[in-house]
Amino acid sequence: MALVSGPGRAGSSVLPDELQLAIQAHVKYIQSLDTRRDELEYWLTEHLRLNGLYWGLTALHLLNRPSALPRQETIDFVLSCQAENGGFGAAPGHDAHLLSTVSGVQILGMVDGFEELEKRGKVVKVGGGEYRGKEAVGRYLAGLQNRETGTFTGDEWGEEDTRFLYAGLNALSLLGLLELVDVDLAVDYIVSCANFDGGYGVSPGAESHSGQIFACLAALSIAGRIDTVDKDKLGQWLSERQVDAGGLNGRPEKMEDVCYSWWVASSLTMIGRLHWIDGAKLSAFILKCQDPEGGGFADRPGDMVDVFHTCFGIAGLSLLDFEGLEEVDAVYCMPKKVLERILGPRYGEND
Amino acid sequence: MAPKGSKAPKARPKPPDPPKEYPTIADELLAAYQESRPYQTLAASKGIQNLTANEKACYAHAVFLETGAWRSWPAATQNEFWKTIQSEKIPIPLPKPQDLGRDTRGIEVGKYTPAEFKLYLRREREIEGLLGKTMGYLRAIMAAKEHSPRVLELTEHIISMNAAHYTVWLYRSQTLLALNSSIPAELEWVNNVALDNQKNYQIWHHRQILVEHLVQDVGSDEGKLRELGKSEVAFMKEMFDEDAKNYHVWSYRQWLVRKLDLWQKGEIEDCERLLREDVRNNSAWAHRFFVVFSNPRYCTEGSKATEFDGGIPDEILDREIEFSKAACFEAPQNQSPWNYLRGVLKKGGRKLVSLECFAGEFVKIPEKEGEGEEDVKSSHALDFLADAWAEKGEREKADRALRLLGDKYDRIRKNYWDWRRALLKSDGGGLGGIEGQFVVGAKLFGH
Known part of the structure; x- marks a missing residue:
């Protein structure tokens, strides 16, 4: 999936009083993304291709159009990105990276493709053992955990970030292989990232940031340890992210942006405090960021649309129970239905 | 032998004169489209029933061409069809012009002049081809695990086109270390890349790897470590001049404070300088909290940011309270110093009531x-x-x-x-x- 921005601009036409979601236009927009190979930006964003496919596919699922991208081609592409060490690269031939691996696993999960991974995935030999399918991917992911601090690195080169920790737990739990890592140690690391203002940052002592808060809360939810969070203090900080225009920002005194509709609102959902913000104002803001004719969402009204903001704009609307959308899960940013299939019907009962 | 009918012959070259000039490429494409279907235009203006017999036949042929209906006919019929097309000189209709989208600056490509459009296409193709070629070249070198000076040249070249490629950075640092290249020279180069790519985070991880090695090399030479700290801080000031809330730079800075023991070396003064420039800079507030309340000189080891710490001296608590109070007076509706104040009170185990009078300055009920x-x-x-x-x-x-x-x-x-x-x-x-x-x-x- 290409990340080429445009061609449309958000909110460039006069919208009716009652804001509508241009479902058809968004579906078409996402379907058209991979046909733009003749544009420079397509090649400049090659390192995000698998992430892009996840964003596009998630948006389509939430729009109730899960078959709008051909299933077999999707599976073939994901499998063609798998590297020799079991992880997934951003595109065929790229080195494996944690962030593209989690996207690969999420995509396969959404299109019910784990069986094909078992059949056709790379066979990896490590330390006398031979692993295939899900387990080959799981071993790669588990190898990225730092067994002293509990956190994860993005690749074999050692960059650490709470986003990576979440991504690791996300993919391993979907594969049913959480037992390959030290979950308690990972939880301790997240707890050490909590800040005086109630938020979480990229590492201990780093500024609170809505994106990192999402990652930390989602990781804690997967680990079943959301009880470690000071929900009231964090809920207050998160709800303060709503600006008068209705949108949400990532940090105090920053501009609002559609992707924070997801990072902030999903975080509030995970701690049961989504009602602390004005949902009607937020959905009105998100809808103003769509291009109702060409499809797609931008970060703010008047800016260029792209697939990243399209995914998180639609996911934000789904959290707010917008009519006609499939229900999204706040922890995985995937349809709830899909997670019930993968993780069992009891998943989500404790929400 | 008659030509095989399943393949369309080349479109008749358009009459070369007079070379019409169009204001935009979209106009030019539209004009070319209309010129390629004269009989359809004629039928639309006169009405089909008013066409001459010959015109009607040509019109029918043109429509078959446009719809592609002829492709399903038997070969003999196709041959007849193409003979007529050629003898009557019926032009092949061009597809309807598509919206050309927007360029990376958001400008509609259709509004380019035809000359600009030519340049645009050439530039796009050049960069695309170049990037693809050099990446392919680098992948071959990586597969052979070659670590040589030309890797440094090649990766520098690719990064100048696209700094967000993590694989390229990884291979570059591996090669640098394998070759024992000068790290200060590399830092110098990275400075410029970072200034040009404010949102890139791979650069900061690369920098971390470089400094980590530099610190190992320097060992316990206090003077050299101090110099390193100074030059890193000076560079971060340049970054903050561009964007004082850059999250990657601040995370790197916290790593550096721990690594080089910079707790007491101007960090608080730097935060103050940035807050004087913009009292709403939440990043500077967060960094101040970090250096004041994680300083190993007096903080209790392992005390979390959200917890009371009995080790903090009273004069430090008082200083921080006075500092935040002044900032609240400067911009009362700025949430950062109010959050900070609560954080300080928590660390010091002090009650909110101790600042009731102060908060009352802003509220009269x-x-x-x-x-x-x-x-x-x-x-x-x-x-x-x-x-x-x-x-x-x-x-x-x-x-x-x-x-x-x-x-x-x-x-x-x-x-x-x-x-x-x-x-x-x-x-x-x-x-x-x-x-x-x-x-x-x-x-x-x-x-």
């Missing part, structure tokens, strides 16, 4: 409801007072403050303020108030 208008200069001050009053057990005053917030000063979060009111009624405590926590604790233990 008449003693009794309905006796004149209130005057609120900061919703954060009102929030602070609500907690301070709850701490003192003055529930009614606290409730009135919370009501004002939900109904008037922060209506977008009315549900939150209502919840706070309910909390006040249920346990008499405010959010984070020491007394409130005691009550909750007592409940838990069944007292």
Whole structure:
């Protein structure tokens, strides 16, 4: 999936009083993304291709159009990105990276493709053992955990970030292989990232940031340890992210942006405090960021649309129970239905 | 032998003169489209029934061409068809021009002049081809695990085109270390790349790897470590001049403070300088909290940012309180110093009530409801007072403050303020108030 921005601009036409979601236009927009190979930006964003496919596919699922991208081609592409060490690269031939691996696993999960991974995935030999399918991917992911601090690195080169920790737990739990890592140690690391203002940052002592808060809360939810969070203090900080225009920002005194509709609102959902913000104002803001004719969402009204903001704009609307959308899960940013299939019907009962 | 009918012959070259000039490429493409279908235009203007027999036949042929219907005919019929096309010189209709989209600056490509469009296409193809070729070249070198000076040249070249490619950075640092290249020279180069790519985070990880090695090389040479700290901080100042809230730079800075033991070496002064420039810079506030309350000289080891720490000297707590108070006066509606104040009080184990008078400077509420208008200069001050009053057990005053917030000063979060009111009624405590926590604790233990 290409990340080429445009061609449309958000909110460039006069919208009716009652804001509508241009479902058809968004579906078409996402379907058209991979046909733009003749544009420079397509090649400049090659390192995000698998992430892009996840964003596009998630948006389509939430729009109730899960078959709008051909299933077999999707599976073939994901499998063609798998590297020799079991992880997934951003595109065929790229080195494996944690962030593209989690996207690969999420995509396969959404299109019910784990069986094909078992059949056709790379066979990896490590330390006398031979692993295939899900387990080959799981071993790669588990190898990225730092067994002293509990956190994860993005690749074999050692960059650490709470986003990576979440991504690791996300993919391993979907594969049913959480037992390959030290979950308690990972939880301790997240707890050490909590800040005086109630938020979480990229590492201990780093500024609170809505994106990192999402990652930390989602990781804690997967680990079943959301009880470690000071929900009231964090809920207050998160709800303060709503600006008068209705949108949400990532940090105090920053501009609002559609992707924070997801990072902030999903975080509030995970701690049961989504009602602390004005949902009607937020959905009105998100809808103003769509291009109702060409499809797609931008970060703010008047800016260029792209697939990243399209995914998180639609996911934000789904959290707010917008009519006609499939229900999204706040922890995985995937349809709830899909997670019930993968993780069992009891998943989500404790929400 | 007759030509095989399944393949369309080349379009008849357009008459070369006069070379018409069009204001935009979209106009030119539209004109070419219309020129390629003269019979359809004729039929549309005259009406099909008014065409001559010959015109009608040509029109029918042109429509078959445009729809592609002829492709399903038997070969013999196709041959006849193409003979007529050639003898009558019927042009092959061009496809209807598509929207050309927008360029990376958001400008509609269709609005380019034809000359600009030519340049645009050439530039796009050049960069695309170049990038593809060099990446392919690098992949071959990586597969052969070659670490040579030409890798440095090649990766520099690719990074100049696309700095977001993590594989390229990884291979570059591996090669640098394998070749024992000069790290200061590399840092110098990275500085420029970072200044040109504000949002890139791979650069900062690369920098971390470089500095890590430099520190190992330097060993315990205090003077050299000090120099390194100074030059890194000087470079970060350049970055902050561009964007003083750059998250990657601040995370790197915290790593550096720990690595080079910079706790007492100008960090607080730097935060102050940045806050003088913009008192709303939340990143600078967060960094200040980090250097003040994680300093191993006096902080209790392992004390979390959210916890009371008995090791913090009173004069430091007082200094931080005075600093935040001044910032609140400067911009009363700025939430950063109010959050900071609460954080300092928590660290020092002090009550919110100790700052009741200060917060009261921003809020005037008449003693009794309905006796004149209130005057609120900061919703954060009102929030602070609500907690301070709850701490003192003055529930009614606290409730009135919370009501004002939900109904008037922060209506977008009315549900939150209502919840706070309910909390006040249920346990008499405010959010984070020491007394409130005691009550909750007592409940838990069944007292």
